[in-house]
Amino acid sequence: MKIFVTGTAGFIGFHLARRLLADGHQVVGFDGLTPYYDVSLKRERHAILKRCNGFSAVEAMLEDKAALEEAVAAFAPDIIVHLAAQAGVRYSLEHPETYVGSNLVGTFNLLEAARLHPPRHLLIASTSSVYGGNEKLKMPFEEADRTDFPISTYAATKKAGEAMSHAYAHLHELPTTCFRFFTVYGPWGRPDMALFKFVSAIERGQPIEVYGEGRMQRDFTYIDDLVEGIVRLMDAVPEAGRPVEAEGVVDSLSPVAPWRVVNIGGGQPAGLMDFIATIEKILGRPAEKILLPRQPGDVEQTFANAGLIEALTGYRPTTGIDEGVRAFVEWYRQDYLVRQD
Numbered sequence: 001m002k003i004f005v006t007g008t009a010g011f012i013g014f015h016l017a018r019r020l021l022a023d024g025h026q027v028v029g030f031d032g033l034t035p036y037y038d039v040s041l042k043r044e045r046h047a048i049l050k051r052c053n054g055f056s057a058v059e060a061m062l063e064d065k066a067a068l069e070e071a072v073a074a075f076a077p078d079i080i081v082h083l084a085a086q087a088g089v090r091y092s093l094e095h096p097e098t099y100v101g102s103n104l105v106g107t108f109n110l111l112e113a114a115r116l117h118p119p120r121h122l123l124i125a126s127t128s129s130v131y132g133g134n135e136k137l138k139m140p141f142e143e144a145d146r147t148d149f150p151i152s153t154y155a156a157t158k159k160a161g162e163a164m165s166h167a168y169a170h171l172h173e174l175p176t177t178c179f180r181f182f183t184v185y186g187p188w189g190r191p192d193m194a195l196f197k198f199v200s201a202i203e204r205g206q207p208i209e210v211y212g213e214g215r216m217q218r219d220f221t222y223i224d225d226l227v228e229g230i231v232r233l234m235d236a237v238p239e240a241g242r243p244v245e246a247e248g249v250v251d252s253l254s255p256v257a258p259w260r261v262v263n264i265g266g267g268q269p270a271g272l273m274d275f276i277a278t279i280e281k282i283l284g285r286p287a288e289k290i291l292l293p294r295q296p297g298d299v300e301q302t303f304a305n306a307g308l309i310e311a312l313t314g315y316r317p318t319t320g321i322d323e324g325v326r327a328f329v330e331w332y333r334q335d336y337l338v339r340q341d
Contacts, residue, residue: 001025001026001077001078001079002025002026002028002075002076002077002078002079003020003025003026003027003028003077003078003079003080003081003234004027004028004030004071004072004075004077004079004080004081004119005017005020005027005028005029005030005080005081005083006029006030006031006062006080006081006082006083006084006110007029007030007031007082007083007084007085007125008027008029008030008031008045008046008049008057008083009029009031009033009042009043009045009046009057010031010042010045010083010084010087010190011184011186011188011189011190011223012083012125012181012184012223012226012227013029013031013083013084014045014046014048014049014188015186015188015223015224015226015227016081016083016227016230016231017029017049017055018048018049018052019227019231020231021049021052021053021054021055022052023231024054025054026054026055027049027054027055027056028055028056028057028058028071028075028077029046029049029055029056029057029058030057030058030060030062030068030071030084031046031057031058031059031084032059032060032061032062032084033046033059034061034086034102036086036087036088036091036098036192037190037191037192038191041188041191044339045188058071061106062084062102062105062106062107062109062110063101063102063105063106063109064109065109065112065113068109068110068113069109069112069113069116069117071113072113072114072116072117073113073116073117076117077117077119078119078120078121079119079120079121079122079123079234080110080114080119080121080122080123081123081124081125081230081234082107082110082122082123082124082125083125084102084106085102085103085106085107085125085157085158086098086099086101086102086103086154086157087154087190088154088192089129089152089154089155089295089297089298090295090297090298091154091192092152092153092154092297093152093153093295093296093297096153099153099154099157100157103154103157103158103160103161104157104160104161107124107160107161107164107165108164110124111164111165111168114168114174115168115172115174118172118174120175120237121175121176121177121234121237122165122169122174122175122176122177123176123177123178123179123230123233123234124161124162124165124176124177124178124179125178125179125181126158126159126161126162126178126179126180126181126261127154127155127158127180127181128141128180128181128182128183128219128263128265128302128304129150129152129154129155129158129299130147130150130155130158130159130162130180131145131147131299131302132147132149132150132151132152132155132299133149133150133151134146134147134149139269139301139303140219140267140269140303140304140305141263141302141303141304141305142250142263142305142307142308143180143250143252143260143261143262143263143305143308144250144252147159147162151296151297151299152296152297152298153297154297155297161178162178162261165178165259166254166257166259169238169254169257169258169259170254170256170257170259173257173258174258175237175238175239175258175259176238176257176258176259176260177233177236177237177238177259177260177261177262178259178260178261178262179229179230179233179261179262179263179264180261180262180263180264180265180304181221181226181264181265182218182219182220182221182263182264182265182266182302182304183218183219183220183221183265183302184221184222184223184226185220185221185222185223185324185325185328186222186223186224186324186327186328187223187327187328187330187331187332187335188223188331189223189328194272194275195275195279195325195328196328196332198276198279198287199279199283199328199329199332200332201287202279202280202283202285202287203283203332203333206288207287207288207289207290208276208287208288208289208290209290209292210272210273210276210289210290210291210292211292211293211294211295211298212272212292212293212294212295212298212300213291213292213293213294214271214272214273214276214289214291215271215272215300216271216272216294216298216299216300216301217269217270217271217272217300217301217302217303218269218270218272218275218301218302219265219266219267219268219269219270219302219303219304220266220269220270220275220321220324221264221265221266221304221317222317222319222323222324222327224319225264225266225317225318225319226264226317228315228317229264229309229313229315229316229317230264232309232312232313232314232315233262233264233309233312233313235313236312236313237258238253238254238258238259238260239258240253240254240256240257240258244308244311244312246307246311248307249307249308249311250308251308251311252308262308262309262312263304263305263306263308263309264304264306264309264317265302265303265304265306265317266304266306266316266317266318266319267303267304267305267306267316268320269301269302269303270321274321275321275325276289278321278322278325279325279329281322282322282325282326282329283329
């Protein structure tokens, strides 16, 4: 198939594009290579993809509506996967304007391009952060749970993206799936993410900052599991009036549009201190920990109900944190550090 992917120089987009190319698809990647973190890492990801048959890249910003529409029109994709966004909860406290530009204006521009050149299926990245201040006492989070109380600008813009995509799906009969990520990690990850920061600091003998005094829990999702979920969801095209039927599963299919939202997470949350202990074990050295209060915008726990994705695709993430952290450390030591030298 012809698959248009935004954010291919980013962590998740790079892995998804590499998988799609390995499967024999044609991929056009659209990325602005913004300086939110080390641009050289983004360029290295793109360089790897450019060595693959079937890949071409367009370097432009999502806010450039003409460039985005031109790229989609020229490629005429069968599927569009919209991953590009300004990420990070904490960064949104300092620079909320970047989230409005990328996540609101950029997503609107992508929806307009999809309206003018409709794909068979539009898939849009959301986040577990949209569950925000949900006061549900019993975990895990289900797609049908309320997401009306975001507690960060990042979460608010991703929730808005879901809402905008639903309107477009309804108005223009545009089959759309939004998928919510749960703390994705793995090789080629972002330097601002916890695993990268922890490993880098511990390897250099520096202390690590542990927010929430280490009491937080996360449903850590290994990157290969996430990519597998996205790839399988491509074939799960929503159809209005045809919800999935599976015992104990509540489909999030819209009553008025070919649109649904799906969690991609394993449903096996781990405590932050357990995660750090796994890193210490694999690195073979202890971490000096500085315990700090929970940051504004951070939720205390994420926990995915994976019933819907399993009902739709027969798959749910299964990689344990020991295996996932080990793969990251191997990449960090054998690839990342070598290139830094």
